[in-house]
Amino acid sequence: MRDYHIPSPLMILGAVAAGLVIATLPVYRREQGGLPALDGAPNRLIQTSRGPLEYAMLGEGRPLVVMHGSGGGARQGLLMRYLLDTRRIQIIGLSRPGYGGTPLETAPEIEQEADRVVELLDALKIEMAAVLGLSAGGPSAAHFALRHPERCLGLVLLSALLPPPGESLARMIRAMPAAFRVLRFSDWPLWVFIALVRRVVLPLMGWLNIRGLAQDDARRMVSELFQGMIPASAWRAGTLNDHLRLGKSPLAFEACRVPALIVHGTADPAAAYEQARAAAAAVPGAKLVTIAGGSHGIFATHYQEVGAAIEAFLLGLKS
Numbered sequence: 001m002r003d004y005h006i007p008s009p010l011m012i013l014g015a016v017a018a019g020l021v022i023a024t025l026p027v028y029r030r031e032q033g034g035l036p037a038l039d040g041a042p043n044r045l046i047q048t049s050r051g052p053l054e055y056a057m058l059g060e061g062r063p064l065v066v067m068h069g070s071g072g073g074a075r076q077g078l079l080m081r082y083l084l085d086t087r088r089i090q091i092i093g094l095s096r097p098g099y100g101g102t103p104l105e106t107a108p109e110i111e112q113e114a115d116r117v118v119e120l121l122d123a124l125k126i127e128m129a130a131v132l133g134l135s136a137g138g139p140s141a142a143h144f145a146l147r148h149p150e151r152c153l154g155l156v157l158l159s160a161l162l163p164p165p166g167e168s169l170a171r172m173i174r175a176m177p178a179a180f181r182v183l184r185f186s187d188w189p190l191w192v193f194i195a196l197v198r199r200v201v202l203p204l205m206g207w208l209n210i211r212g213l214a215q216d217d218a219r220r221m222v223s224e225l226f227q228g229m230i231p232a233s234a235w236r237a238g239t240l241n242d243h244l245r246l247g248k249s250p251l252a253f254e255a256c257r258v259p260a261l262i263v264h265g266t267a268d269p270a271a272a273y274e275q276a277r278a279a280a281a282a283v284p285g286a287k288l289v290t291i292a293g294g295s296h297g298i299f300a301t302h303y304q305e306v307g308a309a310i311e312a313f314l315l316g317l318k319s
Contacts, residue, residue, distance in 0.1 A: 043074055045101055048119040050112075054101035055094040055120060059086025062153070062314055063126050065117055065144075066093045069135030069161075070239045071229045073100035080132065082221045083299065083307030089314055092129065094120060096140060098238025108241065110249045114144035118151055130314055132156040134299065135271065136242045139163065142251050142279075145258045154259040154317045155283075156310055159268060159296050162275040163246055218300045225300075253282035260286040261313040263306055265294020287313065 041058040056074040066077030077093020098104035107113045130153040133141025138160025145155040260283045264276035280288035
C-alpha cells in the first residue's frame with residue numbers, strides 16, 4: 001500500500017503566498033508609477049509660516065478648497081471635477097499635513113489646518129472661498145468655517161467623519177499602527193490589500209462595488225482614488241495623525257455662522273449618519289441632503305445627485 005505525504009499547513013501557506021506573489025507582483029510593478037500628471041493641474045508648493053504646503057488647482061469660477069480624506073492628497077481633492085462644473089467652480093485641492101508634499105509639522109493639530117488654508121488663500125490672492133471636507137477631511141473643513149468665517153463662503157461636509165468615532169472606526173484606528181509598520185517595508189502588500197478591498201471587502205460590507213457602478217465616470221473616479229494610495233509613504237503619517245486625533249478636537253457646530261451643506265448616506269458604516277444629522281441640526285440654517293441607503297462612497301455611487309446638490313449650493317452662495 002502506497003504512503004501519501006500530506007502537506008503541512010505551513011507548506012500550503014507557503015505555496016499560496018508564492019502563488020500570490022507570482023500572480024500579482026508583475027501587475028504591481030507595472031502600476032507602481034502612480035497616477036499620470038493631470039493636464040493643467042500640476043502639484044505646486046507654497047511656503048507657509050509653519051512649512052511647505054502642497055496644492056493643485058483646476059477650473060475657474062467660484063473657489064472651492066477641498067480637504068481630502070484618509071489615504072489622499074491634493075489629487076484626491078481634484079476628484080471633485082467629476083461632480084462639479086469646473087467652468088464655474090475652481091477646485092483647489094491641497095495636501096493636508098502629513099500627506100504628499102506637506103510635512104506633518106506644518107499643522108499637527110487638526111484645527112491648525114484651518115490657519116494654513118488662510119495662508120494658501122493669501123498666496124493665491126483669494127479673499128474668500130468655500131470649503132469641502134470629504135470623509136476624514138470633514139473636521140479640518142469644519143474648523144476652517146468655525147475659525148475663519150470671514151474667509152469662508154460656505155461649508156460642505158461630504159460623508160464626513162465627525163467626532164466621536166463610531167465603534168467600527170475605533171477598531172480600525174486601533175489596528176492602524178501595526179498595519180502601518182508592515183507598509184513601512186513595501187507598498188506591494190498595500191496594493192494587494194487595495195485590490196482585495198475593491199473586489200471583495202467593500203461589496204460584501206455594502207460600502208462600494210466598483211464593478212456595479214453604472215457610469216464610466218464613477219468607475220474612473222474610484223479607480224483614481226485607489227491608485228492615488230500608492231505609495232503609502234505619501235499619506236501614512238497624515239492618516240495615522242488624523243485618526244489618532246479624531247474625536248479629541250470637538251466641533252462647536254452651533255457657533256458656525258456660514259452657510260452649510262451636509263451630504264450623507266443613511267447606511268454609511270464608516271461615518272454614522274446620526275452624527276451628520278446632529279451637525280445639520282446644530283448649524284443655524286444648515287441644509288442636510290440625505291442619500292437613502294447610501295454608503296461611505298456616495299461621491300461615486302450617487303455622484304450625479306451629490307454633485308448637483310453641491311454645485312447648486314456653491315453657486316447660490318453670496319460673495
